[in-house]
Amino acid sequence: MKVGNKHYRTIWMEGQEVQMIDQNLLPFSFEIKSFRTSEETCKAIERMTVRGAGAIGAAAGFAMAQAFAEGKDPETARARIRSTRPTARDLFFAVDSVFEAGKISVQSAVDEAQNLAEANVDAARKIGLFGDALIKDGARILTHCNAGWLGFVDYGSALSPIYTAHLNGKKIHVYADETRPRSQGARLTAWELANEGIDHKIVADNAGAYLMSKGMIDLIIVGADRIAANGDVANKIGTFEKAIVAKHFGVPFYVAAPLSTFDTETLEGSDIIIEERSTAEVHYQTGPDANGKMHTIRVTNPGSEAINPAFDVTPAELISGIITENGIIKPGNADFQY
Amino acid sequence: MKVGNKHYRTIWMEGQEVQMIDQNLLPFSFEIKSFRTSEETCKAIERMTVRGAGAIGAAAGFAMAQAFAEGKDPETARARIRSTRPTARDLFFAVDSVFEAGKISVQSAVDEAQNLAEANVDAARKIGLFGDALIKDGARILTHCNAGWLGFVDYGSALSPIYTAHLNGKKIHVYADETRPRSQGARLTAWELANEGIDHKIVADNAGAYLMSKGMIDLIIVGADRIAANGDVANKIGTFEKAIVAKHFGVPFYVAAPLSTFDTETLEGSDIIIEERSTAEVHYQTGPDANGKMHTIRVTNPGSEAINPAFDVTPAELISGIITENGIIKPGNADFQY
Numbered sequence: 001m002k003v004g005n006k007h008y009r010t011i012w013m014e015g016q017e018v019q020m021i022d023q024n025l026l027p028f029s030f031e032i033k034s035f036r037t038s039e040e041t042c043k044a045i046e047r048m049t050v051r052g053a054g055a056i057g058a059a060a061g062f063a064m065a066q067a068f069a070e071g072k073d074p075e076t077a078r079a080r081i082r083s084t085r086p087t088a089r090d091l092f093f094a095v096d097s098v099f100e101a102g103k104i105s106v107q108s109a110v111d112e113a114q115n116l117a118e119a120n121v122d123a124a125r126k127i128g129l130f131g132d133a134l135i136k137d138g139a140r141i142l143t144h145c146n147a148g149w150l151g152f153v154d155y156g157s158a159l160s161p162i163y164t165a166h167l168n169g170k171k172i173h174v175y176a177d178e179t180r181p182r183s184q185g186a187r188l189t190a191w192e193l194a195n196e197g198i199d200h201k202i203v204a205d206n207a208g209a210y211l212m213s214k215g216m217i218d219l220i221i222v223g224a225d226r227i228a229a230n231g232d233v234a235n236k237i238g239t240f241e242k243a244i245v246a247k248h249f250g251v252p253f254y255v256a257a258p259l260s261t262f263d264t265e266t267l268e269g270s271d272i273i274i275e276e277r278s279t280a281e282v283h284y285q286t287g288p289d290a291n292g293k294m295h296t297i298r299v300t301n302p303g304s305e306a307i308n309p310a311f312d313v314t315p316a317e318l319i320s321g322i323i324t325e326n327g328i329i330k331p332g333n334a335d336f337q338y
Numbered sequence: 339m340k341v342g343n344k345h346y347r348t349i350w351m352e353g354q355e356v357q358m359i360d361q362n363l364l365p366f367s368f369e370i371k372s373f374r375t376s377e378e379t380c381k382a383i384e385r386m387t388v389r390g391a392g393a394i395g396a397a398a399g400f401a402m403a404q405a406f407a408e409g410k411d412p413e414t415a416r417a418r419i420r421s422t423r424p425t426a427r428d429l430f431f432a433v434d435s436v437f438e439a440g441k442i443s444v445q446s447a448v449d450e451a452q453n454l455a456e457a458n459v460d461a462a463r464k465i466g467l468f469g470d471a472l473i474k475d476g477a478r479i480l481t482h483c484n485a486g487w488l489g490f491v492d493y494g495s496a497l498s499p500i501y502t503a504h505l506n507g508k509k510i511h512v513y514a515d516e517t518r519p520r521s522q523g524a525r526l527t528a529w530e531l532a533n534e535g536i537d538h539k540i541v542a543d544n545a546g547a548y549l550m551s552k553g554m555i556d557l558i559i560v561g562a563d564r565i566a567a568n569g570d571v572a573n574k575i576g577t578f579e580k581a582i583v584a585k586h587f588g589v590p591f592y593v594a595a596p597l598s599t600f601d602t603e604t605l606e607g608s609d610i611i612i613e614e615r616s617t618a619e620v621h622y623q624t625g626p627d628a629n630g631k632m633h634t635i636r637v638t639n640p641g642s643e644a645i646n647p648a649f650d651v652t653p654a655e656l657i658s659g660i661i662t663e664n665g666i667i668k669p670g671n672a673d674f675q676y
Contacts, residue, residue: 027639176642178620180518180542183637186620190639202620202644204518205543206576210612210650213578238544240551244586245579274548282516282524282540285623287635295633297625299521301365301528304514306540312548 001149001156001163002195003030009121009154010055011062013113016069018062020050023150027191028288038066038077045084045091051184052151053225053261054120057090061113064098068109074102086275089226089263117153123258124155126325131161131221131256134323137170139218142211144177145236146188147223147256157256158221159192161323166198174200175211179236181281181308208242212249220246221323224257231316231331232269233257237309243318255314256323269313282306339487339494339501340533341368347459347492348393349400351451354407356400358388361488365529366626376404376415383422383429389522390489391563391599392458395428399451402436406447412440424613427564427601455491461596462493464663469499469559469594472661475508477556480549482515483574484526485561485594495594496559497530499661504536512538513549517574519619519646546580550587558584559661562595569654569669570607571595575647581656593652594661607651620644 001007011020018035024047025031033049035041041063044050050059060081067077081095094116101112135141147158155163165172174193179185186202193200203211211217220242226234233239233255246253266272283306286296300306316331339345349358356373362385363369371387373379379401382388388397398419405415419433432454439450473479485496493501503510512531517523524540531538541549549555558580564572571577571593584591604610621644624634638644654669 028636175645178518178638180516180544186638186642188639190642194639194641200642202638202642204575204620204646206518206574206579207645207647207650209579209582210575210647213650236544237542237548241544241547241579241583244547245582248582248586282542285625285635285637287623287637289633289635295627295635297623297627297633297635298366299623299625300516300524300540301526301532303532304524304528304538304540307513307545308542309545309548312545312551 001154001192010150011050011058011153012117013062013065016066018059018066020044020059021150022049023051023188024049027187028294038063038070038072038081041066042080042084052146053090053223054124054152054157054258055150056085057094057260058117058120058153060091061094061098061116064095064102065109065113068102068106074099086273089261093260120153120258121155123260123325124152124157124160127157127256127258127323128155128160128164130327131254131323132164132168134219134254135161135165135170135172136218138172139170140173140175140216142175142177142208142217142220142242143189144185144222144239144242145179146184148189148192150188150192151223157223157258159189161221161256162198163196166196172198174198175217176200176202177205177208177238178202179238180205184236205238209245212245212251217251220251220253221256224255224261225311226266226272227257227262227322228266228269228272229264230268231319231322233314233319234269234272234311235314237312240312240314243314247318252320253318254320254323259324259326269315272313274312275310277308277310279306279308282308339492339530348488349388349396349491350455351400351403354404356397356404358382358397359488360387361389361526362387365525366632376401376408376410376419379404380418380422390484391428391561392462392490392495392596393488394423395432395598396455396458396491398429399432399436399454402433402440403447403451406440406444412437424611428598431598458491458596459493461598461663462490462495462498465495465594465596465661466493466498466502468665469592469661470502470506472557472592473499473503473508473510474556476510477508478511478513478554480513480515480546480555480558480580481527482523482560482577482580483517484522486527486530488526488530489561495561495596497527499559499594500536501534504534510536512536513555514538514540515543515546515576516540517576518543522574543576547583550583550589555589558589558591559594562593562599563649564604564610565595565600565660566604566607566610567602568606569657569660571652571657572607572610572649573652575650578650578652581652585656590658591656592658592661597662597664607653610651612650613648615646615648617644617646620646
């Protein structure tokens with residue numbers, strides 16, 4: 001998608017070097033970083049230089065390919081890559097695919113990683129086409145966290161239908177949940193939407209019920225980190241809360257995710273391990289002062305502790321449908337298959 | 339309540355000077371500020387040096403008494419004080435009471451303002467006694483925003499039962515919602531609880547449904563800015579969302595407020611005007627860096643706009659009961675009278 005007027009992808013591999021937009025610096029500065037080894041790429045995943053289910057999947061695939069190219073023990077490398085982020089289904093999917101391909105040759109591993117990245121772009125584009133059908137001209141759409149192109153290789157999941165609707169000339173307005181504690185909505189989703197020229201407003205996560213009670217939201221679309229066999233969806237903390245509130249007000253609540261996010265081995269959402277991230281994410285925020293100088297400041301009472309569950313699991317019955325590259329499916333219905 | 343080991347009130351008047359704990363500096367520094375004129379006190383209300391329904395009420399009463407002492411036109415002064423915060427019922431109640439008393443003499447106005455502050459302390463203390471009955475030993479309680487003693491003259495509303503339970507030797511744990519955008523939970527509620535030595539954790543507002551789904555919350559208690567005649571409750575943005583989520587999980591959801599918060603002239607919640615505050619509250623955060631130097635930083639995408647509704651209205655049917663100084667009442671029940 002566009003940054004200024006130039007097209008970028010979130011992540012790509014040139015030779016053995018993985019290139020990424022550094023998402024920890026966004027939206028305040030735009031930099032491409034290079035990671036030359038599998039271990040460097042693993043650290044980039046851990047530090048959230050790259051984040052979002054699809055982009056993490058691509059990064060993990062590239063990291064596995066780098067490991068083969070470096071002649072590392074594949075089993076050890078796979079375990080290392082899998083340890084970077086415990087919740088993301090796409091990560092396991094990608095690393096296992098490249099692991100299998102690497103049994104043939106290093107080049108097969110690299111090709112498989114590149115193919116996975118291309119497949120991610122293609123799936124996201126198709127999610128946009130299917131999801132666009134849900135968006136009426138004039139629609140006001142709420143989204144949570146960032147399931148935009150920065151969370152994928154390109155296009156995104158939840159934002160892909162929004163981009164498609166905008167390209168098709170529909171006048172839409174997007175409310176971007178701030179998405180504390182990491183504020184991916186206020187920082188990344190808002191940055192993406194601004195670069196694409198789409199009308200939007202940032203709202204505190206607390207404003208959801210208010211907006212819906214005033215009839216200001218026609219549709220909610222969010223992404224997914226992992227979808228269990230029964231259709232339960234693990235996604236950014238706060239997604240579950242929005243789904244409950246949406247049901248209360250009868251607002252359609254859609255999840256957008258490629259089929260690689262489905263985990264048939266996880267029977268239901270309660271089986272998904274929720275990542276507890278550092279409480280520093282709750283206590284500190286980083287951003288520029290009026291002179292553009294970056295600071296990390298404490299935003300909570302010094303001495304108080306916090307908890308920081310990074311994800312929650314939204315039960316299938318709260319979800320109107322899941323927008324995939326093969327069409328929109330409804331968990332619990334007879335046609336729920338993938 | 340305690341700061342260090344000394345007892346303080348949030349706001350008091352000595353002679354014609356209004357003294358307040360500067361809540362904009364908390365929790366990073368503790369300072370008492372003096373306001374010598376009615377206009378200075380009005381500006382303190384607008385700048386949120388003092389905030390919270392009960393404390394604003396006391397401030398408004400003191401400001402009206404100051405206006406009489408200064409020989410200002412009472413009608414003009416009253417209108418000015420009423421204009422400082424449009425949502426707070428206690429403000430109107432206090433300013434009108436002191437306005438009436440001032441028709442007798444300046445001393446009557448001052449006495450009435452002092453009496454209102456004392457009545458606020460007494461009501462808050464009684465709310466603690468009635469609310470304590472709802473709290474079992476070992477209870478895990480979620481609260482939103484700050485309806486503690488900083489929001490009153492002393493004790494608080496939502497936190498008063500928690501302080502009473504703690505004083506009575508019950509082992510309790512409090513989850514304090516961060517409460518974006520102004521973070522009163524992470525800053526003020528956490529600061530109060532730390533000073534009182536009560537176990538607590540700060541959580542992102544997004545974590546509510548997660549905590550309740552895991553059975554980690556036994557009870558929710560929040561405050562109120564205004565309660566309509568039908569029991570609908572205007573309170574800090576996000577309260578409505580928590581109430582919906584609490585109902586979904588069957589978690590008891592209580593509001594604590596003195597009777598002065600009830601507005602019989604407002605028939606239902608939809609009649610309450612919701613204050614839209616500056617979007618700067620969403621875009622910027624202020625706090626100390628690692629060296630204790632304060633900075634105001636941008637936390638959202640520069641160039642993106644925001645909306646900032648400060649309150650929402652929770653319908654009476656989502657509220658388990660309202661804890662008042664006269665006991666616990668249930669909106670919608672035959673015994674709902676005040």
